[in-house]
Structure formats: structure tokens, C-alpha cells
Amino acid sequence: MEKIYIYKIFERFWHWSQALIIGFLGVTGFEIHGSFSLFGFENAVRWHSIAAWVFLILIVFAIFWHFTSGEWRQYIPTTKLLKEQFMYYIGGIFNNAPHPTNKTVYNKFNPLQRITYLGLKILVIPVIVTSGFLYLYFQYPKFGIEFQSLEPIALIHTFGAYILLAFVIAHVYLTTVTGVKSFSSIKAMITGWEEMEDEEIKIVVEEEMEVALQEIKGKLKAGDEKSDLLDDALGAVEEKLGVKRETFFRDAIAESSAGYFCIGKDGYYKEVNDAWLNLYKYNSKNEIIDQHYRLSRTEEDFKELEASVMKVLQGETINHGEVKRICKDGSEGYHTLTLSPVYIDDEISCFEGFIIDTTAKHLAEHEMLKKKIRLAERQKKNKEENN
Amino acid sequence: MKKLISIVLILCFTGWVMADDEGAEKDSSRSFPITNYIYKADRNTNPSADHSKFEILKQPFENAHQLTAACLSCHTERDKEIMITSHWNWEREDVLEGKGKVKLGKKNILNNFCIGVKGSEATCTRCHIGYGWKDKSFNFKDPLNIDCVICHDNSGTYKKGKGMAGYPDPSVNLNYVAQSVGQPGRDNCGVCHFWGGGGNNVKHGDLDVSMLDVKREVDVHMTTEGEDMSCVDCHVTEKHQMAGKVYALSSENKDRATCVQCHTNKPHTDEILNDHMIRIACQTCHIPVYAKENATKMWWDWSSAGRLDEDGHPMHENDAYGNHNYLSIKGNFVYDDDVVPEYYWFNGLANHQLISDKIDTVPLQMNTLYGSYRDKGEFQSSVEPSKIWPVKVHRGKQIYDTILKTLIQPKLWDKEKGKGAYWVDFDWDEASRVGMEYVGQPYSGAYGFIETEMYWPLNHQVSPASESLKCVDCHTRNNGRLASLTDFYLPGRDRNAFLDGFGIIVIVGAIVGVIIHSILRRYLRRKCFFQKETN
Numbered sequence: 009m010e011k012i013y014i015y016k017i018f019e020r021f022w023h024w025s026q027a028l029i030i031g032f033l034g035v036t037g038f039e040i041h042g043s044f045s046l047f048g049f050e051n052a053v054r055w056h057s058i059a060a061w062v063f064l065i066l067i068v069f070a071i072f073w074h075f076t077s078g079e080w081r082q083y084i085p086t087t088k089l090l091k092e093q094f095m096y097y098i099g100g101i102f103n104n105a106p107h108p109t110n111k112t113v114y115n116k117f118n119p120l121q122r123i124t125y126l127g128l129k130i131l132v133i134p135v136i137v138t139s140g141f142l143y144l145y146f147q148y149p150k151f152g153i154e155f156q157s158l159e160p161i162a163l164i165h166t167f168g169a170y171i172l173l174a175f176v177i178a179h180v181y182l183t184t185v186t187g188v189k190s191f192s193s194i195k196a197m198i199t200g201w202e203e204m205e206d207e208e209i210k211i212v213v214e215e216e217m218e219v220a221l222q223e224i225k226g227k228l229k230a231g232d233e234k235s236d237l238l239d240d241a242l243g244a245v246e247e248k249l250g251v252k253r254e255t256f257f258r259d260a261i262a263e264s265s266a267g268y269f270c271i272g273k274d275g276y277y278k279e280v281n282d283a284w285l286n287l288y289k290y291n292s293k294n295e296i297i298d299q300h301y302r303l304s305r306t307e308e309d310f311k312e313l314e315a316s317v318m319k320v321l322q323g324e325t326i327n328h329g330e331v332k333r334i335c336k337d338g339s340e341g342y343h344t345l346t347l348s349p350v351y352i353d354d355e356i357s358c359f360e361g362f363i364i365d366t367t368a369k370h371l372a373e374h375e376m377l378k379k380k381i382r383l384a385e386r387q388k389k390n391k392e393e394n395n
Numbered sequence: 396m397k398k399l400i401s402i403v404l405i406l407c408f409t410g411w412v413m414a415d416d417e418g419a420e421k422d423s424s425r426s427f428p429i430t431n432y433i434y435k436a437d438r439n440t441n442p443s444a445d446h447s448k449f450e451i452l453k454q455p456f457e458n459a460h461q462l463t464a465a466c467l468s469c470h471t472e473r474d475k476e477i478m479i480t481s482h483w484n485w486e487r488e489d490v491l492e493g494k495g496k497v498k499l500g501k502k503n504i505l506n507n508f509c510i511g512v513k514g515s516e517a518t519c520t521r522c523h524i525g526y527g528w529k530d531k532s533f534n535f536k537d538p539l540n541i542d543c544v545i546c547h548d549n550s551g552t553y554k555k556g557k558g559m560a561g562y563p564d565p566s567v568n569l570n571y572v573a574q575s576v577g578q579p580g581r582d583n584c585g586v587c588h589f590w591g592g593g594g595n596n597v598k599h600g601d602l603d604v605s606m607l608d609v610k611r612e613v614d615v616h617m618t619t620e621g622e623d624m625s626c627v628d629c630h631v632t633e634k635h636q637m638a639g640k641v642y643a644l645s646s647e648n649k650d651r652a653t654c655v656q657c658h659t660n661k662p663h664t665d666e667i668l669n670d671h672m673i674r675i676a677c678q679t680c681h682i683p684v685y686a687k688e689n690a691t692k693m694w695w696d697w698s699s700a701g702r703l704d705e706d707g708h709p710m711h712e713n714d715a716y717g718n719h720n721y722l723s724i725k726g727n728f729v730y731d732d733d734v735v736p737e738y739y740w741f742n743g744l745a746n747h748q749l750i751s752d753k754i755d756t757v758p759l760q761m762n763t764l765y766g767s768y769r770d771k772g773e774f775q776s777s778v779e780p781s782k783i784w785p786v787k788v789h790r791g792k793q794i795y796d797t798i799l800k801t802l803i804q805p806k807l808w809d810k811e812k813g814k815g816a817y818w819v820d821f822d823w824d825e826a827s828r829v830g831m832e833y834v835g836q837p838y839s840g841a842y843g844f845i846e847t848e849m850y851w852p853l854n855h856q857v858s859p860a861s862e863s864l865k866c867v868d869c870h871t872r873n874n875g876r877l878a879s880l881t882d883f884y885l886p887g888r889d890r891n892a893f894l895d896g897f898g899i900i901v902i903v904g905a906i907v908g909v910i911i912h913s914i915l916r917r918y919l920r921r922k923c924f925f926q927k928e929t930n
Contacts, residue, residue, distance in 0.1 A: 042872045042887045049866040102919035159884035170898035177905040
């Protein structure tokens with residue numbers, strides 16, 4: 009069980025002050041409606057009007073925040089998994105089925121939430137706010153506008169209040185059912201940190217990595233300093249998630265489909281991941297750790313690679329092209345690799361990198377080449393026969 | 396971030412603090428704007444001339460006309476001002492809906508108190524500012540018929556004689572009265588306006604003798620504990636034309652004495668209350684009850700009149716509080732005090748049941764007040780939208796012609812028996828015949844008694860602000876002050892049963908859904924765990 013930082017400070021301030029204001033508007037509003045007596049009608053009216061203005065100010069801030077932070081994208085409705093989410097609430101939830109969707113910084117809301125919150129934002133709240141201000145300022149003739157009756161405005165306003173109240177009930181309830189524990193969602197909304205299952209966290213980390221790598225890709229193309237960029241991106245991930253790179257980076261590496269290796273500056277393997285073992289057809293790490301990397305290279309490849317390693321140990325990061333590898337059973341494979349230095353206390357102690365298998369591509373290209381040669385030969389033969 | 400929070404919090408708090416300030420100032424006397432008003436402390440009440448020094452007023456007056464002549468010898472032209480006022484003519488030209496221009500006034504209008512003055516002038520004109528109006532022969536053009544001192548006597552000794560057609564009581568010392576004249580005080584106005592209808596506070600309900608020396612709780616303006624305003628401070632008078640009129644007699648929205656002439660149309664610091672003024676008269680909230688000191692007449696049933704005692708003499712019976720509840724000459728009454736007004740939409744226009752008008756509704760409205768919620772904007776029919784007004788409604792039963800379906804003006808008063816006056820002969824048929832002949836209207840010979848209602852919008856005896864109506868007096872679900880005005884949506888009172896039903900279903904549905912969902916979750920999950928374990 010770990011915690012992930014999901015809700016930013018303004019978001020939390022906005023959410024809770026909004027909750028407070030809407031609650032207060034609800035209480036005073038239903039007193040004005042005549043449902044009960046609490047503050048006294050006069051106070052209820054006065055405070056309801058003041059709270060309405062405070063709410064409007066908050067709405068302006070929230071709209072500004074949504075657009076400047078890009079958070080408005082969270083509310084773009086989607087039908088993907090919508091049905092699954094709905095079925096989860098009315099079925100799967102009773103059988104301890106897993107959540108069909110995961111909460112991440114980039115995708116905070118499940119599809120049902122997206123649609124519901126969007127509906128609130130563009131339908132319910134605007135209707136309540138608009139009818140409320142008509143109620144406040146146009147029940148008597150103003151600026152040449154005069155409604156023949158307050159009734160429709162009041163009824164629309166009341167209707168909105170009922171819908172909002174029903175939403176609040178369902179909303180509060182669902183916060184207690186969707187978290188790891190009953191109050192973890194509410195706690196997350198207060199502190200910003202959401203408790204999550206390890207499984208979920210991995211998904212979150214992967215997603216963060218993906219975003220970070222995409223960013224780095226964009227920057228690499230622009231030709232920026234390469235090694236710093238990786239650090240920056242990982243730093244950004246760390247900051248967003250609030251997790252230590254060491255822990256989750258390693259976990260992510262362990263799960264990665266790309267092969268990972270870390271080699272000491274003396275040339276001996278220090279760490280590889282499962283994908284690497286797979287590609288090199290080893291059964292366990294023990295078979296390779298503390299072996300020299302020349303083990304899996306042909307003589308001429310090793311020389312070329314050694315030259316690259318020297319550069320890396322000087323502090324360069326290298327995007328190496330396709331290389332041939334010799335697997336445990338002696339068979340050959342092909343992959344591309346990256347090489348980057350690892351600093352410990354400002355000194356390069358080892359280098360690491362990812363390998364992405366290209367054997368299939370290599371073989372395919374090889375076959376393609378052979379096919380082309382065959383075709384060329386056949387054409388040549390045909391020409392000769394015709395002649 | 397913290398700054399943002401504190402800014403929003405400050406905004407909230409200043410809003411509340413400002414709101415609280417408004418509340419605190421509410422009862423202070425100068426917190427609301429007043430224009431064109433001289434506070435008591437700044438008034439100069441010294442008379443401009445000492446009338447006891449004028450030789451002409453020391454002459455022995457043989458009759459009251461000579462006193463008038465003496466007045467007019469200095470105050471020339473004042474007679475012409477007087478003789479175009481309704482105080483003199485007891486009528487003025489008004490436009491009635493469906494009836495066009497009509498001359499209306501006490502001279503010809505019927506009410507459901509003493510019905511009308513015609514045929515009984517000699518006693519009724521005790522309240523006329525003239526001498527000698529005993530019948531139709533009275534000369535309204537003769538300046539010497541004007542009674543100046545009924546309004547201008549400041550000695551408090553002048554009074555008109557009973558049944559003397561407006562002439563002073565023989566006991567009055569005209570020289571003394573003439574030498575102590577001045578601006579009309581509240582007792583000059585009150586002698587008629589408090590006592591109209593034959594007793595204190597009978598008619599208006601908000602004008603009675605207690606106002607000669609009145610507590611602040613009863614009348615915040617005229618209170619002798621405070622501002623001590625006189626009638627003419629509000630009923631501003633120019634050339635003897637007094638602002639203000641009563642809808643018992645008039646029908647047009649003009650020449651009214653209003654609150655806003657001093658208080659402006661934004662008297663409250665609270666904007667919402669000022670907005671209320673667009674559709675609610677000041678009086679509605681600020682006159683929460685009427686007849687605060689003395690009871691007023693609420694019911695007058697003429698049909699039971701004529702019951703005499705064993706010796707055949709007229710008699711009277713009182714209720715537990717000492718108010719008449721039966722008089723042989725007038726019938727049964729019901730008095731009440733601290734009465735909660737009834738509320739009506741009113742746009743300043745009224746109609747009147749004239750003696751020639753057919754009766755088409757029961758109870759018959761003697762004076763219809765026009766107005767409705769819809770009377771605004773494009774549907775507005777007067778100079779401003781209809782407002783909700785507090786009204787004293789006087790109900791009763793009075794005589795009418797059952798065949799011609801018109802009201803009857805019976806002759807009520809005479810000095811002698813045998814002239815048809817009901818109050819001495821107790822014969823409705825004869826009183827009706829003589830009365831209707833006198834006013835030139837037909838009488839079929841068949842009479843009955845019909846229920847009537849008369850509407851008196853309330854204006855006086857304004858309570859201190861602390862006593863005025865509170866929001867919840869109207870904005871309440873049941874039994875609010877405005878429960879009878881159902882032609883509009885009143886927040887706190889009204890709701891749409893369908894919408895509220897829907898709302899309750901939605902909310903209860905949500906709660907029940909949540910409960911069922913959580914029960915199912917607990918129950919089914921446990922079952923699953925159990926199954927897993929057994930597997």
C-alpha cells in the first residue's frame with residue numbers, strides 16, 4: 009500500500025470551499041423554500057445572497073484554474089469503459105471485482121464521473137446560478153426587464169437544488185466505496201495523497217513514465233542536453249507522484265518489456281531485468297551477474313561496444329544502433345540499445361541502458377533481402393530464356 | 396494559496412459584518428433617509444401674528460357669520476380658496492371606471508355606516524366647515540357661510556351644536572375663539588376625522604382620540620413622546636388644498652399624501668427591503684395592527700334596528716368592553732381592537748357603488764379597490780404597479796330596494812316625529828320613501844337588507860420600526876399575513892406540490908439507493924469471502 013499525490017492544492021481548496029458553500033446555500037435555500045426554520049427567514053435570505061456571490065467568485069477562479077492548468081480535459085466525456093464502470097457499480101462491486109478504471113493524475117475520473125461532473129458544470133450549476141441571479145435581481149422590474157411571475161424562476165431554481173442534493177448524497181456515498189478503505193478517497197481530497205493498491209500504483213507509475221518519456225522524446229528531437237533531460241523527466245515523475253525514484257523506477261524497470269541492464273565501470277553486469285534475461289535466454293540473474301559483458305558479444309562487436317562504453321564513462325549518453333548478441337545457448341539475436349552513465353556521489357560508477365529486441369525485424373529484413381535477390385535472379389533468368 | 400483562501404474568507408466576513416451593521420442601525424430614528432422634513436427641535440412654532448391684538452375681533456359678534464366676515468376682512472381671497480375645496484363642497488370631480496366623470500363626495504356617496512347625509516344634513520353637517528347646511532337650499536356661494544374657526548381655533552373651546560346644521564354651540568365665546576386662532580392642530584382635524592360615523596374611531600380604525608396624546612408604540616410620527624407631528628405636517632396644505640384623501644370617497648390616484656414624500660423611495664439600508672416597495676405599500680409592514688388604543692367598528696347590521704324597550708323608547712346595549720353592540724336606531728355592531736388588517740392589491744384606483752347603480756354581487760362592495768399582482772409592466776393600469784395594502788374592511792347589512800336592486804338612502808334624522816326620519820319614527824318603508832324622494836331616485840316600496848363591504852386602506856398610527864412586520868409574517872408556509880393573496884408566487888409560502896414531490900422522491904430515492912447498495916455490498920462481499928474460504 010502506497011500513496012500517490014493526486015489532488016493539487018487549489019483543487020482541494022476549490023472542492024472543499026465549494027462543498028461548504030453549496031451546503032450552506034442548500035440549508036439557507038431550503039429555509040427560504042419553507043422546508044424548515046433554522047437561521048430565520050431574514051438571515052437565510054441575506055446569507056443565501058452573500059453565499060451566492062462568494063460561490064460566483066469561486067466559480068470564476070475555478071474556471072480560470074481549469075483552463076490554465078489544462079484540467080478541463082479531465083471532463084471530456086468518453087464512452088470507453090462507461091458501461092463497464094456502470095456495471096461495476098451495480099454488479100462487480102458486490103463481488104470484489106476489480107475497478108474497471110484507475111485513478112491517475114492524468115485521468116482522475118472514471119467515465120461515469122466525467123459525464124456526471126461535466127453535467128454538473130455545464131448544466132446543473134449554470135441553471136442554478138442563472139435562475140438564482142434572476143431570482144435575486146429580476147423579480148422586480150430592472151433595466152426594462154420584467155418577468156410576469158417569479159414562479160417559473162423559483163421552480164427552476166428549486167429543481168436544480170433537488171438535483172444537486174441528490175448528487176451530493178450519491179457523491180458522498182460513492183467516495184466511501186471506491187477507495188482502498190472507506191475514507192481513503194475523502195482523506196485524499198483533504199491531503200491530496202491517495203492510498204492505492206500496489207497494482208494500481210504500478211499502472212500509475214507506468215503512465216507517468218510514458219508521459220515523461222514522451223516529453224523527453226519531444227525534447228530530444230529538439231536537440232537539448234540528453235542526459236539532463238532524462239533526469240528532468242524522472243524528477244518530474246517523482247514530483248508529480250510524490251514517490252521516490254529509487255523504489256518505483258526499479259519496480260517499473262523490473263516490469264518493463266524492454267531489457268534493462270546495469271554494468272559496472274569494470275565491465276561486469278550488476279543488474280538485469282526479466283526481459284533482458286528472456287532476450288539472452290538465461291534462466292536466472294545468478295547466471296549473468298558478475299560476468300563480463302564480452303561474454304555475449306562477438307570479437308569485433310565487443311571492440312566497437314568498448315569504444316562506446318568509454319564514451320559513456322566520460323559522461324556521454326549514447327543511442328546505439330542495432331547490435332548482435334550471443335545468447336546463452338549460442339544462438340544469435342539483434343537489438344538496439346541505449347547507454348547512459350549512472351552517477352553516485354557525482355562520480356560515474358556504472359552505466360545502464362535499455363535494449364529493445366529487433367531480431368524479428370532483422371530476420372524479416374534478411375528474408376526480404378533474400379526474396380528480392382531471388383526475384384532479381386528469376387527476372388534475369390527469364391530475360392535470358394526469352395532471348 | 397493561503398492568500399487566496401484568506402481573500403475569499405475576508406470577502407465572506409466583510410459581507411456578513413456589513414449585513415450585521417445594517418441590522419444594528421435599523422431602529423435608530425435617523426438611519427433612513429428623510430427629505431423636506433423639519434425635525435421638532437428645529438421648528439419655530441411661534442405664531443406670526445397675535446390675533447388678540449386685532450380690534451375687529453374684540454367686537455361683540457351677534458352670530459358666527461359676523462366672525463367669518465371679520466376674518467375675511469383681513470384674509471381676503473381666502474374664501475375663494477376654501478370654496479373650491481372638497482372640505483367645503485363635500486364633493487369633487489373624479490373618474491370612475493365605466494361611469495366616466497362623476498362628482499363624488501360625502502354629499503352623494505353611500506357608505507355602510509350611517510349610509511349617507513342626504514335628508515339628514517342638519518345633523519351630519521356638524522362636520523361641515525360651514526354654517527347652515529340644513530337641506531338642499533344651502534348656499535355654497537356665500538362666503539359668510541364659511542366656518543373658519545372649526546379648523547383654526549386654537550383655544551380648544553369651539554364646538555358645533557348638535558343638529559344645528561354646523562352652527563356653533565350657544566355656549567361658545569366667539570370673541571375668545573376669534574382671538575386665539577392659528578394653524579389647525581390635531582384636535583381641529585380630529586373632531587370630525589376621529590369621530591366620523593357617530594363615535595370615536597368608528598370609521599377609520601387608524602384615527603382616534605388617543606392621537607391627541609399618543610404613545611410612540613401607537614403612532615411613531617404623532618407621538619407626544621417624540622416627533623409630535625401634526626396632521627398638516629404630512630397632509631401638506633397649500634391655499635387650503637390639503638394633500639391626501641380617503642378611498643371611502645375618492646377614486647383617482649392623485650393628490651395623495653404619501654410616506655415617500657418624506658422618506659424617499661429608498662428608505663431602508665437593505666436593498667431587498669427597498670425592492671419590496673415596488674409591490675408592497677410601506678403601510679403593509681409598518682402598520683401591523685390597527686385600532687391599537689380604542690376599538691373600531693367592524694360590523695354594522697342595520698337589519699336588527701328598531702327594537703325598542705318595554706316603554707317603547709330607543710335603547711342601547713354594550714359589550715363587555717363598553718362599546719355599543721346594539722342601538723335601537725342603528726342595529727347591531729361588533730367592535731374590535733388590535734385588529735390585524737386584511738391585505739389587498741391596490742393601485743390607487745377605486746370604484747364606488749352609486750345610488751343609481753344596480754347591485755350585482757353579494758356581498759356588495761361599496762368601494763372597490765382595484766389591483767392585482769398582474770397589474771404591472773405592460774398590464775399596469777395606474778401610475779405605478781399595484782401594491783399590497785393593509786385594509787380595514789368594514790362589513791355590514793344595510794337597506795336596499797329588493798325590486799329595483801339599488802341601495803336606498805333612507806331619511807334618518809329629524810328633530811320631529813312624523814317626517815319620515817327612521818331614528819325617530821322607526822319605519823323603514825317611510826324613511827326609504829322620503830329619503831329616495833329627497834335624492835330624486837325611485838323606490839319600489841319593497842326593501843330588504845344586503846351584506847356590504849367597505850374598504851379603508853390604512854395609513855395612520857404607524858408603529859416603530861421594531862414593531863413592523865418581520866419577513867416570516869408573510870414568508871411562511873401556513874397562516875401568513877398574505878395567505879389570502881394567492882395570485883402570485885411568494886417565497887417561503889408557496890411551493891409547487893409536483894416539484895416538491897419529485898424532489899422528495901429523488902432525495903429519498905438517493906438515500907434508499909445508497910442504503911440498499913451498502914447493505915448489498917456488505918452482505919454479498921461477506922458471502923464471497925466465505926465461499927472463497929470454503930473452496
